Structures are given as C-alpha cells and as structure tokens.
Amino acid sequence: MSLRHAILAMLDIEKGSGYDLVKRFDQSVSYFWAASYQQIYRELQKLESEALLEAEEVIQQGKPDKKIYEVTPNGIVELQKWLEKPAKAMKIKEPLLIKIYAGELADSKHLIEEISQHRSAHAERLQQYQEMSEVLINLEQPLRSKYFLPHQTLKLGIKIEKAWLEWADETLQAIN
Amino acid sequence: MSLRHAILAMLDIEKGSGYDLVKRFDQSVSYFWAASYQQIYRELQKLESEALLEAEEVIQQGKPDKKIYEVTPNGIVELQKWLEKPAKAMKIKEPLLIKIYAGELADSKHLIEEISQHRSAHAERLQQYQEMSEVLINLEQPLRSKYFLPHQTLKLGIKIEKAWLEWADETLQAIN
DNA sequence: AGCTTATATTCAATTTTTTGAATACGCAAC
C-alpha cells in the first residue's frame, strides 16, 4: 500500500491537482510506479480525509475547476515514518514477456509486430525521459538540489529504457 | 488477468507442481512477473477446474505428496487465443524508487543501506540469470530450440539487472 | 527433545486494483 506514499512524495516535491498527478505518474515515474487515474483520485480523497493532504479549490475560466492538493505536516510525518521502514520488494507484470516466453504457440508476424510497437513506445519514453533529464540538469539552484534525487531515479528509467531498446532490436533480429 | 496465461506458458514449456512453479516464478521470471504462492496455487485450482490443466498426483517418500500439472489441449487453445490479443501495458511497483524520490526527507544512512541491499539482491539475481543462460546455451537440440524464446526473455532480465547494478553504483557514489 | 529448513498445499478475510460508466466545460475541426 505505498501508492499513498508515492502520491505524498510527488506532491511534496510539487503540489498539484489529481489531473496533474495522473500525468506525472504516466510521464515521469512510469518505470517504477503504475497507477490509474481512478486509483489516484480515490487515494487523494482518502489522504485528504486523513488530513495528510490539504486541498485548495481553484476556479478556472475556460476549463473545469480543479483542486490543488498539498501535503500537510502530518502528511510529511506519515511519509517519513514510511521511509524508515524497509522497502518492500518490487512487483512487476509485463504481459509482453509472457507472450514472448510462449511465442512458439503464436503467429510470429504478430509477435514481431508487437515487439516493434513496444520498441517504439520505449523509444518515445526514452526521449521523454532524456528531455526531462535535460531540464533538470539546467535548473538553477536551489531547484537543482531539490530535484537531485528525483533526477537520480530518472536516470534509472533512462538506463532501463535503453536496455529495452537494445533488447528489442536484438530480439527482432534474432526472430527474423 | 494474465497470471493464468503466465502459468499456462510456463507449464507448457515444462510441467510441474505448484511448488515448482513458485520457484520458477521467483528464480527465472521475476523481472517480468511477480506472483505469490497463494496466487499460484489458487490459479492452478481454477485452471484445473476449467480443464485447462490436468493434475497427476505423485506419491513421494520422504517428502509430502505433490500434484504435477500439465496443460491440456484446451489450455493450449486458451493460451493461443490470448496470444492473439494485443498485450496490455506493463505494470510495475518499485517502493525503493519512491523512497529515493522522497529521499530528502529520509535519513541518508538508511537510504544508502537500502540501496546497497538492493544492489546485492540485483547482483545475486544477475548471477542466477547468467548461470541459467549458460545452461540454456549449452542445451542439445531440440531442447535448445524449445527454450529459444524463454532464453530471449532471460536476456532482457540480464540487461535490466546490469542496468540496475550500474545505476546503484552511480547512485551510491553520487549520494556519498 | 525441540528447533529450523525444505518440501508441499489449502483456505479465507481484507485490501487493492481493474473495469466501466458518468458528468461537465470549451475549443477546434469537419
């Protein structure tokens, strides 16, 4: 149950709406945490009801109104308490790899197509991460310091995406 | 819901008991699928009740009896049907990365310790995968062909573990 | 004799996730 801690960590770095968070999960931490918008909105409500987050309603013109969430001191305490406990093991589910594992039973054209599509998705994501990394490198102090650790995590994302691309290329060559 | 397909794929390559499967999930596909023993045993029962698997009870001396599961023709059909549908997106949860992301709020010694521990775990896993890879490379035909695609997936595991190790070393250097 | 480890499996309550439906505003394209 550390979705709540992921949310607290991200809002601690920078407050935002549920909608913002959904995008941030998708665009910048997708190599280490997957969360759907329903999950995020539900957890935001729960965190607010527990006073770990505080919401400010922002009335907008031309766009629907939104709620900007910010971590409360209690929220920081909760996050810190969690940080002290040993981290649980990673959990992953990658259906594509099951497909390849069982690929003998599949149509090889279909397999090649899917690997190619995934290759593209990883390439796109790699570029996204690299662009984000550039932005973080060029930040002025004290922002650069603030983003030092998130940036460090991003570097793992970049390495993993590169590993994927390499592997996808080798695999496409090997099965052709 | 592709735990069932992961199980079918793995039992199609080689039949085995629930206990065997738990070990195989843990030792050879943990970089792309996480499953607990409870999940695996429950799904095996379900798959058997749907006649996608067939169980043979094996009476053992010196050890508890066991059930060896084998994929039925219906199971193969089910797996093939699933293989035709586009693979769903990967889902991942890596609590350690949340910790690092929020690391400013944590005790840095504790952080270093945890990263070191994870480094060790990844190093161990890398070795495991590399040993397994050696075994697969040295198989005689037709086994080598049979394991070609599982071996290909293992190569991704090796790349990812290497990326982790590299990253852990760089991160430990950077935060020290 | 009692403790731990490895083998081998089952059940059930609780929590979390997934899937799907719903609502609503404004802009741009066809």
Added chain:
DNA sequence: GTTGCGTATTCAAAAAATTGAATATAAGCT
C-alpha cells in the same frame, strides 16, 4: 451541428492480490 480532444473529477461493481493462519512429512542441527 456534432464529433472528438483536452481538461477535470467521481462513483461503484467485480476481479485480483495481499496478509495471515493452518496443516503435514522428513531431514539436519543443537
């Protein structure tokens, strides 16, 4: 004028995962 997209959020049923307890055999250790 309606279809689709981007912004923004909520609710709820159903499916799946997690947590924790239980059971049983035999080998090895202290």
